[in-house]
Amino acid sequence: xxxxxxxxxxxxxxxxxxxxxxxxxxxxxxxxxxxxxxxxxxxxxxxxxxxxxxxxxxxxxxxxxxxxxxxxxxxxxxxxxxxxxxxxxxxxxxxxxxxxxxxxxxxxxxxxxxxxxxxxxxxxxxxxxxxxxxxxxxxxxxxxxxxxxxxxxxxxx
Amino acid sequence: xxxxxxxxxxxxxxxxxxxxxxxxxxxxxxxxxxxxxxxxxxxxxxxxxxxxxxxxxxxxxxxxxxxxxxxxxxxxxxxxxxxxxxxxxxxxxxxxxxxxxxxxxxxxxxxx
Numbered sequence: 001x002x003x004x005x006x007x008x009x010x011x012x013x014x015x016x017x018x019x020x021x022x023x024x025x026x027x028x029x030x031x032x033x034x035x036x037x038x039x040x041x042x043x044x045x046x047x048x049x050x051x052x053x054x055x056x057x058x059x060x061x062x063x064x065x066x067x068x069x070x071x072x073x074x075x076x077x078x079x080x081x082x083x084x085x086x087x088x089x090x091x092x093x094x095x096x097x098x099x100x101x102x103x104x105x106x107x108x109x110x111x112x113x114x115x116x117x118x119x120x121x122x123x124x125x126x127x128x129x130x131x132x133x134x135x136x137x138x139x140x141x142x143x144x145x146x147x148x149x150x151x152x153x154x155x156x157x
Numbered sequence: 158x159x160x161x162x163x164x165x166x167x168x169x170x171x172x173x174x175x176x177x178x179x180x181x182x183x184x185x186x187x188x189x190x191x192x193x194x195x196x197x198x199x200x201x202x203x204x205x206x207x208x209x210x211x212x213x214x215x216x217x218x219x220x221x222x223x224x225x226x227x228x229x230x231x232x233x234x235x236x237x238x239x240x241x242x243x244x245x246x247x248x249x250x251x252x253x254x255x256x257x258x259x260x261x262x263x264x265x266x267x268x269x
Contacts, residue, residue, distance in 0.1 A: 014182065014185040014186045014189050015182075015186070016178060016179075016182060016183075016186075016209075017178075017179060017182065020177075020178060020179070021178075021213070024178075024210065024213060025213065025217050028213070028214050028217045028218060029217065029218075029221055029232075032230065033221070033224075033230060033231070033232065034230060034231040034232070035231070035232045036231055036232060036233050036234060038233075038234040038257075039220070039232045039233050039234045039236065039237050041234075042234050042237045042238070042253075042254065042257060043213060043216060043217060043220070043237055045253055046212075046216055046237070046241070046247075046250050046253060046254070047209050047212060047213055047216075048186055049249065049250055049253055050208075050209060050212045050249075050250075051183060051186045051187060051190065051205060051209060052186065052189075052190040053249050054205065054208065055186070055187040055190035055191065055205075056190050056191055058201070059190075059191055059193070059195065062195055063195075067195075068195055068196055069195060069196040069197065069198050070187075070195055070196070070197045070198060070201050071198045071200070071201060072198065072200050072201055072203070072204045074201075075201055075204045075205060075208070076204065079208060083245075083246050084208070084211075084212070084246070087207075087208050087211045087212070090207065090211060091204055091207045091208050091211070094203070094204075094206075094207040095200065095203060095204050095207070098200070098203050099200075
């Protein structure tokens with residue numbers, strides 16, 4: 001008999017933190033609105049299902065391009081394929097913003113990746129990746145080079 | 158427009174708080190989604206996090222519209238279900254919400 005896994009380490013238990021989700025949901029609504037707990041639960045379940053859906057499709061996109069690592073471009077393509085193309089612009093902008101902040105951190109030396117790119121090289125690399133991503137989003141048929149496997153912290157824990 | 162947040166990387170215009178979804182948790186869900194999921198780049202969960210925010214926003218607002226239709230101030234589970242049913246884009250969620258559908262909106266083709 002298997003013991004109850006109350007710590008939630010089983011494969012099916014990965015979900016999103018309720019407190020964070022509740023805050024996000026509430027922020028989207030007028031302040032005097034209440035959300036029933038089971039409605040919150042359902043929203044969270046829907047979000048997890050959304051991640052599953054996009055993940056599967058991203059995986060497919062990645063396979064088709066014969067890449068080993070699911071990259072942001074694959075996720076963006078998946079969003080488009082599944083009808084969430086409207087999200088792409090904002091998602092991409094958030095990604096770019098993160099890249100900028102990451103570059104700042106790299107410059108300050110926190111992310112020493114051994115390659116030690118100069119600032120110009122880092123910026124050039126960044127522009128190249130953006131251009132590739134844009135080309136992909138614009139329906140470019142050519143497969144981009146695997147660009148970020150070495151330079152970015154890619155983990156598969 | 159975008160605010161440069163000191164906290165998460167995902168502060169977007171129009172939100173008062175910088176709450177972002179935890180990347181490690183997202184990554185875990187991604188890995189659960191398929192037996193043969195590949196390696197996931199460090200940046201992919203960030204893209205997911207933002208996409209999730211947008212998704213939740215859309216679903217929440219549509220559900221809220223249902224709440225208003227019912228002349229209520231508390232969003233109920235059935236409002237979320239109604240939002241799913243009335244949005245083609247959310248067809249992938251129909252099975253998930255099928256037990257919460259309000260009676261008058263049940264689709265005849267829903268499997269029990």
